[in-house]
Amino acid sequence: MITSFEASLEQLSVHKAGNKSQDDYFVLSDAPLTLHDELLNNLLMQYFLKPFEKVNEVYRFMHSGNDLALNEVYHYAKKCFENTNNFHDLSQQLTRHLYDVSTHPKIKSGEVYVVLFNDVQIEGELHQALGIFKSETKETYLKVYPDAGGFNLSYEQEAINIQKLDKGCLIINTESEEGYKVVVIDQTNKTQDAAVYWKDDFLKLKIRNDSFNQTNNVLGLYKNFVNEKIDEDFTISKPDKIDLLNKSMKYFKEKEKFDFDEFSNEVIGNETASNSFKSMVQNYEQEFETPLSNGFDISNQAVKKQNSNYKTVLKLDKNFHVYIHGDRKLMEEGFDAEKGMKYYTLFFKEES
Structure with missing residues (x-):
């Protein structure tokens, strides 16, 4: 469904959202990140976009009152697409909104990445896209390095496995009047009540009624x-x-x-x-x-x-x-x- 071989990462802001019910607050960065390392850029592109290659379901933003403008994520995404100069401020607003809906006791705190992409391909067309991702699961990694004619070991705790994106969504800048095209990843809390907060409470989505979903x-x-x-x-x-x-x-x-x-x-x-x-x-x-x-x-x-x-x-x-x-x-x-x-x-x- 999603291909990214022509995509590029244009802007990136990183924040942190805790669990509101446990007084675990959010932390907002002052400015977007500037990436000078090409390898790091490529790793981030793999981390953010590769999981969507096998996603077929396409969603739309919705609101119970049938007024899309009242959907917070839709509202901020639309403002971002209209004027990318507001990107970092809007990334902060999105993180605050995510924090406000993070009230289930099993929701984990984690880093929030808001990313603006160019030339993401969906259904054969290239579009600008806004990505919102959250990393909740941390792992420990061993590092082996040469030392005194042999090797030594160290480790890094609280690291992120770039092969395992916990939560993510891509908002494709097309069909805005219908609620955009939105694709979603959620790998954590699949069988728990906490799972609904990402797709239902934060994003507020409905499935697009296309041939895939009808079948x-x-x-x-x-x-x-x-x-x-x-x-x-x-x-x-x-x-x-x-x-x-x-x-x-x-x-x-x-x-x-x-x-x-x-x-x-x-x-x-x-x-x-x-x-x-x-x-x-x-x-x-x-x-x-x-x-x-x-x-x-x-x-x-x-x-x-x-x-x-x-x-x-x-x-x-x-x-x-x-x-x-x-x-x-x-x-x-x-x-x-x-x-x-x-x-x-x-x-x-x-x-x-």
Whole structure:
């Protein structure tokens, strides 16, 4: 999604934001950094931009009152793009805002980097971009150096691993009236309440309803439908559920466009189940204001992402795992009364 081989770092300011609920204050630098070391510049570019190369989801800024100007980060980013002479002052304002929303007790303090880039490529176009990054995780590094005909060791504590960006966002200077294009990284507190503060409390984002997210959402909804919802209307075996998931993945891999009626006929094949899934999709559309059921172009990247989440493994006690990839008709289920156990019969032509 993001490529940076043509990008350049134009301005950089570094501050620190603590945890407001623990009286761990923020520290603002007086001036932006001036980088004279080309190697350091290259390392920072790698640290800031490389993690976004595999990010496909694109977000927009939003505000609950539908007035984008009330979104603080959007407001400061827009002012920065309009007049880059205000960059450092606006970086301070952004850090204050981040500090104000850092109230969860598990939020760690860390350095805040506000960076102005030129020529960041997204979706085939080059744009100016404003980056906001935070380093929360510190590590200890060993240093080996020559000494008296041999080697000696030292170490550096509280250092930053440039291969591990904790939190970051890139605000791309395009489509400002729609809330810009925004891509996000958050590698810490993924399963905790503290995780929401970066994307929801600080940035206030909503997902962009493009083909990647539409494909990803429908496949995710269908997986939940098969694994959980379909049991409300049918008695269905685990192999039959896996077969439904395999059929859906085959549909998305072979088709270029998603059509709900076509999907219902070719994959679900049952009117009651189709209506139940459609109701599930419509509820999602209303809750998240994200149209899905009218059809969309299928994103191959989203299919690859969801394919790894689709489980096609039938676990039988602790003895066997059966991977089901093909024709469900070649698998029969039975019950052995003498042993008091269920069994499956598998039909095949060759063993490899």
